[in-house]
Amino acid sequence: MTEINIKLLTKAIGKAIARQRQQKAMTQEEVAEYLNIGMEAVSRMERGIVVPTIVRLAELAQLFDCELTDFLRETSNRPTEQSIILSQQLARLNDTDRKLLLNTMMQLVERLADS
Structure with a gap:
């Protein structure tokens, strides 16, 4: 079985979150307000510093009107x-x-x- 590089995976998911947010022309502040979290938490997710939970990814997918798999798809080769x-x-x-x-x-x- 191949080894998963958590750091690269986290960064790729963060980039996918940022891309989806930008495509919806939303600010990090708007996303934070929707999720009822601080803007710094959104920034940390987008920069790949923290790994969002599946529940958080589902909330983001709902907000951005995309599929949950869209965040993971961008990490695939x-x-x-x-x-x-x-x-x-x-x-x-x-x-x-x-x-x-x-x-x-x-x-x-x-x-x-x-x-």
């Missing part, structure tokens, strides 16, 4: 999980920008795969 992340990001773009990004990604993958 599995292509299936990574493709879901890319799909979610592509969905935020209009058709023209999505096509442009998809073509760029395909060219980049071809170039890197040949290396």
